[in-house]
Amino acid sequence: MKLSKYLQNIVSFPDDELEDIVSYFERETVYKNVPLVKGGQVCSKLYLVEKGVGRSYYLKEDGKEITQWFFVEGQFMSSIESFFQQNPSLYYLEMLEDSVLYSITRENLDLLFARYHNMEKLGRLLSTEMLMRVVNKLNAIQFQTARERYDYMLNEYPNIVNRVPLGNIASYLGMTQETLSRIRKAESRNKS
Amino acid sequence: MKLSKYLQNIVSFPDDELEDIVSYFERETVYKNVPLVKGGQVCSKLYLVEKGVGRSYYLKEDGKEITQWFFVEGQFMSSIESFFQQNPSLYYLEMLEDSVLYSITRENLDLLFARYHNMEKLGRLLSTEMLMRVVNKLNAIQFQTARERYDYMLNEYPNIVNRVPLGNIASYLGMTQETLSRIRKAESRNKS
DNA sequence: CGCCGAGTTGAACTGAATCAAGAAACGTGG
DNA sequence: CCACGTTTCTTGATTCAGTTCAACTCGGCG
Numbered sequence: 001m002k003l004s005k006y007l008q009n010i011v012s013f014p015d016d017e018l019e020d021i022v023s024y025f026e027r028e029t030v031y032k033n034v035p036l037v038k039g040g041q042v043c044s045k046l047y048l049v050e051k052g053v054g055r056s057y058y059l060k061e062d063g064k065e066i067t068q069w070f071f072v073e074g075q076f077m078s079s080i081e082s083f084f085q086q087n088p089s090l091y092y093l094e095m096l097e098d099s100v101l102y103s104i105t106r107e108n109l110d111l112l113f114a115r116y117h118n119m120e121k122l123g124r125l126l127s128t129e130m131l132m133r134v135v136n137k138l139n140a141i142q143f144q145t146a147r148e149r150y151d152y153m154l155n156e157y158p159n160i161v162n163r164v165p166l167g168n169i170a171s172y173l174g175m176t177q178e179t180l181s182r183i184r185k186a187e188s189r190n191k192s
Numbered sequence: 193m194k195l196s197k198y199l200q201n202i203v204s205f206p207d208d209e210l211e212d213i214v215s216y217f218e219r220e221t222v223y224k225n226v227p228l229v230k231g232g233q234v235c236s237k238l239y240l241v242e243k244g245v246g247r248s249y250y251l252k253e254d255g256k257e258i259t260q261w262f263f264v265e266g267q268f269m270s271s272i273e274s275f276f277q278q279n280p281s282l283y284y285l286e287m288l289e290d291s292v293l294y295s296i297t298r299e300n301l302d303l304l305f306a307r308y309h310n311m312e313k314l315g316r317l318l319s320t321e322m323l324m325r326v327v328n329k330l331n332a333i334q335f336q337t338a339r340e341r342y343d344y345m346l347n348e349y350p351n352i353v354n355r356v357p358l359g360n361i362a363s364y365l366g367m368t369q370e371t372l373s374r375i376r377k378a379e380s381r382n383k384s
Numbered sequence: 385c386g387c388c389g390a391g392t393t394g395a396a397c398t399g400a401a402t403c404a405a406g407a408a409a410c411g412t413g414g
Numbered sequence: 415c416c417a418c419g420t421t422t423c424t425t426g427a428t429t430c431a432g433t434t435c436a437a438c439t440c441g442g443c444g
Contacts, residue, residue, distance in 0.1 A: 165422065165423090368433060
């Protein structure tokens with residue numbers, strides 16, 4: 001889907017604004033498992049996923065990767081804290097498939113926020129939407145058992161299961177890979 | 193602190209805008225343990241705490257109260273999901289002390305968002321700030337032990353410990369009251 | 385003085401983590 | 415297209431942090 005369509009779906013921009021806004025984005029092809037941002041770097045760009053799946057993760061002291069978020073087609077992707085506060089990122093950002101992204105720098109985004117009231121609104125809406133997603137995940141993690149969390153995930157990211165490694169999903173859900181494997185097994189037994 | 197000061201600290205408004213904006217807020221006195229919003233109702237107002245502490249919580253099937261957030265002086269308070277999406281709230285909202293709040297309705301807020309670019313910016317910034325807070329809490333809950341979560345809390349809400357019942361804090365941190373009690377005991381032993 | 389809610393302590397239990405092996409699937413080069 | 419090594423996934427046995435349940439302490443207040 002085209003970038004302008006994605007934006008129009010959130011806020012309806014006059015054509016001239018939209019054209020100007022779109023001109024500040026770049027279209028990039030990014031390959032599987034190549035880090036877009038590494039831990040410790042400042043994340044200077046916001047991405048929109050046109051095609052592919054990405055994730056953000058951080059490295060624990062013991063070297064284990066913990067997935068924080070997945071980003072699928074149509075979602076904005078970034079190391080949120082780092083991008084908004086312009087401090088070093090705790091997270092790595094990478095795509096799990098060869099992908100196509102639109103990107104915009106923080107400076108240009110700020111410029112567009114200042115230039116267009118509509119753009120500021122888009123920023124507010126995106127930020128609110130992300131807020132809702134985080135709150136939902138928090139509720140899932142805080143109050144649900146491992147099994148319920150898996151169901152939450154199936155709902156939040158339908159069929160991502162087939163696109164990303166099990167271990168990534170497990171750490172996203174705050175459980176070990178072994179536990180997730182057992183849950184799945186039980187789940188499939190229930191269905192058949 | 194005055195409402196206009198709180199707003200100015202976030203975005204600098206011209207005097208005339210600020211005056212108009214402030215006129216849409218009401219100042220209310222709210223008493224301890226009286227629900228502002230009940231589960232199932234739509235939360236129609238956003239509050240700013242001038243004086244007092246509030247919390248949002250939800251009732252589990254078994255009747256137990258789980259605290260979702262605390263709100264202290266200078267923070268905006270609401271049943272976020274309900275307020276932004278205007279659907280029935282999962283959460284109850286109440287103050288834990290007799291308090292003074294400023295409130296604005298969703299309609300008036302939308303009106304101000306549309307009227308002033310600056311106000312839209314304020315909305316975006318608040319939303320981003322809240323997003324950061326939720327992400328932090330999520331990280332604490334997902335990756336830290338009960339003891340570490342307690343430290344996170346002391347940092348996030350300094351000295352709230354003396355203002356709210358232990359059970360509320362425990363459920364906020366995703367642990368039982370007994371566990372929190374034991375952690376505290378160990379903590380105080382370490383210090384002395 | 386005795387009740388009541390808030391907090392503490394103890395003992396048994398449990399869901400999920402950890403540790404340790406295997407089995408399956410995957411891709412790369414011959 | 416197959417053989418090989420690597421990564422991903424499954425399974426089992428053991429351990430542990432935190433829950434649950436139940437009794438007890440403490441301070442305030444009628």
